[in-house]
Amino acid sequence: MNDAAAAYQIALVWKITGNTSYADKAVSILNGWASTLKGIGCNASSSWDFILMAGTQGYQFANAAEIMRSYSGFSASNLTAFQSWMRNVWYPICHGVLPNGLNIYANWDLGCIAQVMAIGVLTDNSTMFNEAVTYFKTGAGNGAAQQVAYYIHPGYYGQCQEAGRDQGHNTLDVSHLTVIAQQAWNQGVDLYGYSNNRILAISEHTSKGNLKDTSTNNFYTVPYIPYIYGSNYQYTFSNGSQGSNRPTWGCIYHHYVNVKGLVAPYTGKQLALQTPENGGQGCCSGGYDQLGFESLTCALDPISSDAAPSGLTAVFLNGKVLLSWWGSAYATSYVVQRGTASDGPYTTLASGNTDPRSYEDSGASGGTYYYIVRANSTSGPASNQVSITTGNPLIAYYKFDETSETSASDSSGNGHTATLSGNTSFVSARINNGVKLDGSSGYVSLPTTLLDQLGDFTIAAWVYVSSSSNWQRLFDFGFGTGRYMFFTTHSGNASAAFFITYNGGGDATQHLFIPNTTQSRLPLNTWTHIAITHLGTQTWLFLNGQIVNVNNYQYLHPYQIPGSTDLPAQYWIGRSQYSVDPYLNGIVDDFRIYAGCLPASAVQFLASMSG
Structure with a gap:
């Protein structure tokens, strides 16, 4: 794990400075491992833990090699040997996991999705890359999109599958999701926006639950429903390792805010606490579970103008119309409006809405209603329109x-x-x-x-x-x-x-x-x-x-x-x-x-x- 992190960090230094002594050192690490490591496994007492290592360190090695493939000192024969090593030693472990899905916590799946995708990119293997994308979208395991965001609360707070376990693992889910989404984005596949920005929903719930409200010095309260996992009954958002601050929020924040024009307030607060953040470090595995340095590799200039509120949805729950939407980067509040005909006219139901970005309409008696949300004022940019029929239709x-x-x-x-x-x-x-x-x-x-x-x-x-x-x-x-x-x-x-x-x-x-x-x-x-x-x-x-x-x-x-x-x-x-x-x-x-x-x-x- 130390050498995978070192190879990546040294490769970054070479890419930024052009100093070939760093490039040579990164190549030395990559070649050394590719010529030495012949297999990956665990003794019986560790059971299947080698899968975790193969996923996390596998994608990290692949990312380091992807940077170095443009260096002349990483020869064609070196690159071919390294690609073969990743394909034959690393990939089979996670490929064996993905088709069936482990009935365990999300990180096992997520590390393998990241690894298979990264090796697919490194080896120019579209079949391998698509395997990872398809599994993320439709897989049976807890790392697939529909399971890792176990429940979406009002305002699009996505309760992660490990939120009731502990916050070290819960924030690691975000780290892995970041790698998966950014790798896919670099190849022209948008997993950030997949299933109504499901990754952002997880990031906002997880980041908020690990931040303290400066007015009270207590951790923010986040919504939570009980999660039952085999014999584990998790009834509350875990306070184990609460306050975890992995160097992992940069790519998510900059993509959603400065590419899509959405708002990500709690992800942004986590990023602000850490910038400039580090990468793999320390004595133990937890410090090397992510590549880090995202405020360096993913930072973007602020978006020139934000998007309108988006993703507005309506469901009838507990006898009320429940609305949720995604906010816009520069909005300070939101106005909720309702009409009885498509495209209006609309009547204002509420203004000044901030957090969560949701609203319950208890006054929609039997009939069909049309809703929009505007940024800042009654004349601000409007969301998509959504309709719903009430009265037990x-x-x-x-x-x-x-x-x-x-x-x-x-x-x-x-x-x-x-x-x-x-x-x-x-x-x-x-x-x-x-x-x-x-x-x-x-x-x-x-x-x-x-x-x-x-x-x-x-x-x-x-x-x-x-x-x-x-x-x-x-x-x-x-x-x-x-x-x-x-x-x-x-x-x-x-x-x-x-x-x-x-x-x-x-x-x-x-x-x-x-x-x-x-x-x-x-x-x-x-x-x-x-x-x-x-x-x-x-x-x-x-x-x-x-x-x-x-x-x-x-x-x-x-x-x-x-x-x-x-x-x-x-x-x-x-x-x-x-x-x-x-x-x-x-x-x-x-x-x-x-x-x-x-x-x-x-x-x-x-x-x-x-x-």
């Missing part, structure tokens, strides 16, 4: 009253047509016709945008179970086996249940079971009405119009399930995200999704309906 409604088609129309009027796949048919059901699923290949696919604004919700349906198999689904809306919500007619403990998770099954899942009674699993060969309603942090499970269970601390919401803009959405009736789970054998009728929490009386009315 029906956003998808499948009567399944067709007779022979391969699709099912959406009777909500929103055009969310469903597609039938496998062995399905329309048969006489509870209310006119329903869709019959054969238990082996039949299922229904729903459009992939249904969860986008779904905070509070109601999902209701009639189901007739012909045979009961463990884990068969009434519905399963998700993005593979890591992010989903579903209702099963028969779970592992034999109860029918609702599940939702952002980070895999087991203890990372919030669930709500039908209590263990004679009807804990859905009965066979009879019609049963199921409804799940959710408001804020409360979820109710209804069976035939009656509440059978309540979760008063359901802090996961459907709109955050997507996580990444490249994950393929799989919104299914009758089929599981898990390929080994059985398909539903039965009939589904009158399937409804509402963007809001219906009162119990409305659910009781739905449960009383018949043909």
Whole structure:
């Protein structure tokens, strides 16, 4: 680790000063290691820790060599030998990790993403480079974009996967993300802006939580939801190593502020505390976990004019419209405006908003509303417009009253047509016709945008179970086996249940079971009405119009399930995200999704309906 840092730092000195004695020393270090190190591993007591070293020191060696490849003293044969060494000794370790994703903390993944990407650049291997980019966007491990930012709080504060562990590791996540994003940017790939600036969301949450408010001399409070990781239950933002100040904030700050014109106040405060910062140093591994010197390598002149507020989103949560947006570099405050027609006119709801960049509109009674946010004043530059309909609107409604088609129309009027796949048919059901699923290949696919604004919700349906198999689904809306919500007619403990998770099954899942009674699993060969309603942090499970269970601390919401803009959405009736789970054998009728929490009386009315 010392030599990887030394090679990089000496290479920088040569690049700046032109003094070839530094170049020769860097080349000596690189050639020495390439001709000596034949393999990387650990003894049994250290288990898999060598993967951490291979990721972090691997990308650092590759970056040092990338600087030196333009030096005549680093001969073509030297470069070829070094490239071969990186490709054959270093790359296989992280390549073996990436396709499957380790079920461990984010840094294991992130170091390997950075390493594979760096070696891809050094060896001019686009396949290798794209492997890293693709994994960051769609991977199954905790370093992929959708997992590393576990939860996005109002105002786009991104709770990192390791925020409840300790701040040494939490800030290291930012260090690794910086390397990944900057390496990709240098190759023309924008991961900084990926998935609505997800890396900035993490940086702002992490940097704020490790800064002290100068007015109180206490650390800032940041929002946090509990994170469950295997047997680790992390209920608060960890104060372990709080105040960590890694030399890692320069690239993120200058890109978002001075390239994109966004605001990054807490990232900027961290950078100001450290500039000019150092690089790898000290006695132990922590000092060498990042390259450092980012105020040197990434500094940019202040942007001449900032951007308008951007990335405005709206969801209906806890009975209110929740708005979040990205601020602009030179704005001092924000004005929130609402209209009842697209493009206005708008009425001002609030002004002087600063931190967080979010707003809750509790006055939007049933109807469709249009929102914008302006910088500084009512005539300042405006954000994108976003619209949302309140009043518990029906956003998808499948009567399944067709007779022979391969699709099912959406009777909500929103055009969310469903597609039938496998062995399905329309048969006489509870209310006119329903869709019959054969238990082996039949299922229904729903459009992939249904969860986008779904905070509070109601999902209701009639189901007739012909045979009961463990884990068969009434519905399963998700993005593979890591992010989903579903209702099963028969779970592992034999109860029918609702599940939702952002980070895999087991203890990372919030669930709500039908209590263990004679009807804990859905009965066979009879019609049963199921409804799940959710408001804020409360979820109710209804069976035939009656509440059978309540979760008063359901802090996961459907709109955050997507996580990444490249994950393929799989919104299914009758089929599981898990390929080994059985398909539903039965009939589904009158399937409804509402963007809001219906009162119990409305659910009781739905449960009383018949043909």
